[in-house]
Amino acid sequence: MALIVGLPLIFTFLAFAQLSLVEDARLTPTRFIAPAALAVCMLATTWLLQQALPLHDQLLLPLITLLIGWGMAEVGRLAPPVFLQRQTTWMVLGSGALLVVALVPQGLQWLERFRYTWLLLGLSLLGMTFFLGVNPSGTGARLWLGVAGLYFQPSELLKLLMIVFLATYLAERRAALLEVSLRVHRWRIPHPAYLGPLLLMWGFSIILLLWQRDLGAGLLFFAVFLAMFYVATGQGRYVLVSLVLLAGAGAIGYHVFDVVALRVDAWWDPWREASGRSFQIVQALLAFASGGVLGQGLGQGLPSAIPVVHTDFVFAAVGEEYGLIGTLGLVISFMLLVSRAFRIALCCERMFERLLAAGIGSLFGLQSLVIMAGTLKLIPLTGVTLPFVSYGGSSLLVSMVMVGLLVRLSSRPTSPYQSSPAFIQGG
Amino acid sequence: MTTSIMRLTGALLVGFITVAVALVYWQVFRAPELVARADNPRLIQAELRVKRGSLLDRTGMVLAFSAPAHLSDSDQVVFRRHYPELAAAHLVGYYSLRHGTGGCEAVFDATLRGKRTQIEELLHRPQLGEDVTLSVSLAATRAADVALGDHIGALVALDIVSGEILAIVSHPSYDPNRLDNEWERLATDPAAPLLNRATQGVYPVGDLARWIGLAGLLSAGITTPPNPLEVPLEVLLAPLSRMGYLATAHQLGFTKTPLTVLPASPGRLPNFKGKTTERDLAVTPLHMARFIAAVAGDGRMPAVRLERTTTPATMERIFSEYVARTLRNITPKHDEIAGWLGIASPVETGRESLTWFVGYAPTTYPKVAVAVVIEDEDDRLVASSIAHRTLATLLQ
Incomplete structure (x- = not known):
C-alpha cells in the first residue's frame, strides 16, 4: 500500500525529464536534484510513519507527494532556478515538520493546552510584519519576515493556529454555545459571554489581514471560521446570516476600497479592459483555452504571459500545459484530500480532534476552491496559493504540518481503518 | 455533528x-473562440516562430528572407524578416507583426507561411514556408531605381507575351527593414512613400489622350487624318463623341483595377463638367503599360502576373490587329524603342506638370512594355530617358 507513493514520484521525475528535454534539449543531471530530494523525503517519511503509525491514512502522503511534485515541476518551469531551490528547501523542512507533528509522543494535548499562547504567537508574528515586514520581490505588500535568506509569511501560520484555537475553544464551549442562549424577539442566539471571545479573536485577525490588504487570506479566515462554527453547532442559520453579512461587506468594500472594486469589475466583465485592469484574468483564461483537452505539453506553452503565474496562477499554467486532463486531475486530487480529511474527522472521537480535522479539511478545500474558482472567473479573484502546488514556502510548510496533524489524527486507535489489539481490548 | x-x-x-x-x-467550449482572440500573445509567439519562405527574383536573387533571431527575454528561436534590396521595396512589400503585410508579402502570404498538419501542430514543430519566385527582374529594378533617382514618380515594366511584371519602382520609397520604427513618419509624410505609385497613383493622361482617342477612332472605323500627331487634339477627337471616348477608356480597361492582388486603383473618367476635357482622364502607369502592351501585341492585352511562370498569359482582345498595327506604325521610334511622350499640364494635375513616357521595345518583335510617370516635371525627356535606361538593362 505504501508503494502508492512511488506513482506520484515517477510522475514528478517524468515531468522534470520533459522539462530538461524541452529547455536544454538533453537530460541535465542537475535538473533532477529537486525531484530526487522529494523522493528521498517522501519515501523516508512514508517508511518512518509506516513503522511508527502503521494504521495511519494511506492516501494522504501519496496525494500530497503528487501535489508537491507537480508544484515543484511548475516552479521549475515558470520561475528562475533559485525559486525551485527555495521551494525544495521548504519541502525538506516541511517533511521534517510533518514527521515531528505526527510523531510527538503524547498525542495532541500540547496543542489544546496552550491554545491562547499559540494564537497570540501567530498574531504577534503577523503584527511584526507591520514593523519588520519585507517583500522578497522588492515591491508590494510587506507580508513576509526574513530569516537567513528564507522568507516566512506569518499569515500562513496564523491559518493553522486559528484552526487550532477555534477547535479547542469550540470543543470546550460547544455545549454552552448551543444551550445558554438569549432570546431576542423570536431568535435564539448564543450568549454573548461565549460568543464574544470568539468573535473578538476572529475580528482581530481579520482586521490585521485587511489592514495589510491581504484580501485572499481575509476571505479564507472568514470562510474557515464559518465552516468550523457550523461543524460545531450544526446551525445553518449562522452561515446564512454570515454570508449575507459577507455580501454586505463586499458591497461596502466595492465602494470604499479601490482594490475590491478592481477585483469585482475584472470578474464581472474582464473583456472590457482585457489589456488593462483585467489583463491577468483574461490571460489566465487564454491559457486555459490554449491548453484545450490534452494541453501543450510541459515547457511548450506560453503561461509566462500571465503575471505572477508561479504563485496565484499556477492552476492556469497547469491548464495550458497539461490541458483539461491535468486540471481535472488536480481537482480530483484536492477532492480526495478534502474527503480524506473529513473522513478522519468523522472517525475521531474527541470533539477537539474532530474539529481540528474538519478545520484542516475546510481550509484545504476552501483555499483550493477560492483560487481555482478565481482563476476560472467563477468568483472575484483573490490572491491565495493553491495548497502544495503554488510557489510559496510558508504555505507549503504549514500545509505539510497540517497533513502531519491529519496523519496523527487518522491513526487513533478508534478509527475504523484498523482493528488493533488496543481497540479490541480498550473497547 | 456528524x-x-x-x-x-x-x-x-x-x-x-x-x-x-x-x-x-x-x-x-469557449477555447476556439478565445484562442483566436487578437490579444492572445500565443498568436504572436506562433507567428514569430514561423520560418517564412524567401521571395526571389526571376533569376533566383533573394529579395526577402527570414533569419533566426533571439528575443532578449527568452531562448526560443524566432525569425526576423530581412529585405536586402531596397529598390524592390514597393513590389516586395513588407511583413510586420504590427502593420500586417503588403506587396508580394501579402499576395503570396499563404505559400510563404506554409501549412502545418495536425501532427506537426501536436509535436510543436516550427512552421516552414515555401519560397516564391517572382517574375520581377532585380537588375531592371535596380536600374530603374537608379534612373528615377530623386524624382517623384513610378515605373512599371511588363512582359508583353506572358503578362509578367518585370519591374515596379515607385519613388519616394521606404526601407521595409525599418518599417516598425518609422511607420508614424511614413504614414503621415505628405510625399506618401508607402503609396505604390505604379499601381495606385492615378495620374491625368494629358497629351496621351491623343493615343486613346486614336485607338477609339480606329476601332470605330472612323477615318483618321493622314498626319494624326500634328492636328490639334480637339480636331482629331471631334468625330469621336465624348461617349465614344469614354467607351474607349472602358474598352482599354481603364475603369477596372488592372491587378486584383496588389493594392491598385481603377482609373478616373472625366466628367466633362466645366473645363474638364479628354485630357483629364486619369489612370495608373500600370493601365498605360497594359494599353501599349496590347498595341505591341496585336491588340491582345495580357493579364498581369507577379509570379515567374511558364504557362502562357490569358489574353484579352481589346482591339483588332489592324488598329494595333496602325498605332504601331505612327508611334515614334528611337534606338529600337518605340513610345509616346506626353505632358499633363497644371490645368489637369491641379499642381505642377507631370511627364509620361509609355513605350515598348524592341520595335520589330516587341517583348517589353514600359510606362513611366514623373510628377512635378515638364521636361518630357526625363521620363523617356528613365524608360530607356531600364529597357536597356531588360533587353541585354
Missing part, C-alpha cells in the same frame, strides 16, 4: 464539481 460534517463535505464537493464544469466550459 450531519454537519457530512453536509460541509457535500458543499465542498459541489464546489469542486462546479470548478470542473467551469474547466470544461473554458477549455473545451
Whole structure:
C-alpha cells in the first residue's frame, strides 16, 4: 500500500525529464536534484510513519507527494532556478515538520493546552510584519519576515493556529454555545459571554489581514471560521446570516476600497479592459483555452504571459500545459484530500480532534476552491496559493504540518481503518 | 455533528464539481473562440516562430528572407524578416507583426507561411514556408531605381507575351527593414512613400489622350487624318463623341483595377463638367503599360502576373490587329524603342506638370512594355530617358 507513493514520484521525475528535454534539449543531471530530494523525503517519511503509525491514512502522503511534485515541476518551469531551490528547501523542512507533528509522543494535548499562547504567537508574528515586514520581490505588500535568506509569511501560520484555537475553544464551549442562549424577539442566539471571545479573536485577525490588504487570506479566515462554527453547532442559520453579512461587506468594500472594486469589475466583465485592469484574468483564461483537452505539453506553452503565474496562477499554467486532463486531475486530487480529511474527522472521537480535522479539511478545500474558482472567473479573484502546488514556502510548510496533524489524527486507535489489539481490548 | 460534517463535505464537493464544469466550459467550449482572440500573445509567439519562405527574383536573387533571431527575454528561436534590396521595396512589400503585410508579402502570404498538419501542430514543430519566385527582374529594378533617382514618380515594366511584371519602382520609397520604427513618419509624410505609385497613383493622361482617342477612332472605323500627331487634339477627337471616348477608356480597361492582388486603383473618367476635357482622364502607369502592351501585341492585352511562370498569359482582345498595327506604325521610334511622350499640364494635375513616357521595345518583335510617370516635371525627356535606361538593362 505504501508503494502508492512511488506513482506520484515517477510522475514528478517524468515531468522534470520533459522539462530538461524541452529547455536544454538533453537530460541535465542537475535538473533532477529537486525531484530526487522529494523522493528521498517522501519515501523516508512514508517508511518512518509506516513503522511508527502503521494504521495511519494511506492516501494522504501519496496525494500530497503528487501535489508537491507537480508544484515543484511548475516552479521549475515558470520561475528562475533559485525559486525551485527555495521551494525544495521548504519541502525538506516541511517533511521534517510533518514527521515531528505526527510523531510527538503524547498525542495532541500540547496543542489544546496552550491554545491562547499559540494564537497570540501567530498574531504577534503577523503584527511584526507591520514593523519588520519585507517583500522578497522588492515591491508590494510587506507580508513576509526574513530569516537567513528564507522568507516566512506569518499569515500562513496564523491559518493553522486559528484552526487550532477555534477547535479547542469550540470543543470546550460547544455545549454552552448551543444551550445558554438569549432570546431576542423570536431568535435564539448564543450568549454573548461565549460568543464574544470568539468573535473578538476572529475580528482581530481579520482586521490585521485587511489592514495589510491581504484580501485572499481575509476571505479564507472568514470562510474557515464559518465552516468550523457550523461543524460545531450544526446551525445553518449562522452561515446564512454570515454570508449575507459577507455580501454586505463586499458591497461596502466595492465602494470604499479601490482594490475590491478592481477585483469585482475584472470578474464581472474582464473583456472590457482585457489589456488593462483585467489583463491577468483574461490571460489566465487564454491559457486555459490554449491548453484545450490534452494541453501543450510541459515547457511548450506560453503561461509566462500571465503575471505572477508561479504563485496565484499556477492552476492556469497547469491548464495550458497539461490541458483539461491535468486540471481535472488536480481537482480530483484536492477532492480526495478534502474527503480524506473529513473522513478522519468523522472517525475521531474527541470533539477537539474532530474539529481540528474538519478545520484542516475546510481550509484545504476552501483555499483550493477560492483560487481555482478565481482563476476560472467563477468568483472575484483573490490572491491565495493553491495548497502544495503554488510557489510559496510558508504555505507549503504549514500545509505539510497540517497533513502531519491529519496523519496523527487518522491513526487513533478508534478509527475504523484498523482493528488493533488496543481497540479490541480498550473497547 | 456528524450531519454537519457530512453536509460541509457535500458543499465542498459541489464546489469542486462546479470548478470542473467551469474547466470544461473554458477549455473545451469557449477555447476556439478565445484562442483566436487578437490579444492572445500565443498568436504572436506562433507567428514569430514561423520560418517564412524567401521571395526571389526571376533569376533566383533573394529579395526577402527570414533569419533566426533571439528575443532578449527568452531562448526560443524566432525569425526576423530581412529585405536586402531596397529598390524592390514597393513590389516586395513588407511583413510586420504590427502593420500586417503588403506587396508580394501579402499576395503570396499563404505559400510563404506554409501549412502545418495536425501532427506537426501536436509535436510543436516550427512552421516552414515555401519560397516564391517572382517574375520581377532585380537588375531592371535596380536600374530603374537608379534612373528615377530623386524624382517623384513610378515605373512599371511588363512582359508583353506572358503578362509578367518585370519591374515596379515607385519613388519616394521606404526601407521595409525599418518599417516598425518609422511607420508614424511614413504614414503621415505628405510625399506618401508607402503609396505604390505604379499601381495606385492615378495620374491625368494629358497629351496621351491623343493615343486613346486614336485607338477609339480606329476601332470605330472612323477615318483618321493622314498626319494624326500634328492636328490639334480637339480636331482629331471631334468625330469621336465624348461617349465614344469614354467607351474607349472602358474598352482599354481603364475603369477596372488592372491587378486584383496588389493594392491598385481603377482609373478616373472625366466628367466633362466645366473645363474638364479628354485630357483629364486619369489612370495608373500600370493601365498605360497594359494599353501599349496590347498595341505591341496585336491588340491582345495580357493579364498581369507577379509570379515567374511558364504557362502562357490569358489574353484579352481589346482591339483588332489592324488598329494595333496602325498605332504601331505612327508611334515614334528611337534606338529600337518605340513610345509616346506626353505632358499633363497644371490645368489637369491641379499642381505642377507631370511627364509620361509609355513605350515598348524592341520595335520589330516587341517583348517589353514600359510606362513611366514623373510628377512635378515638364521636361518630357526625363521620363523617356528613365524608360530607356531600364529597357536597356531588360533587353541585354
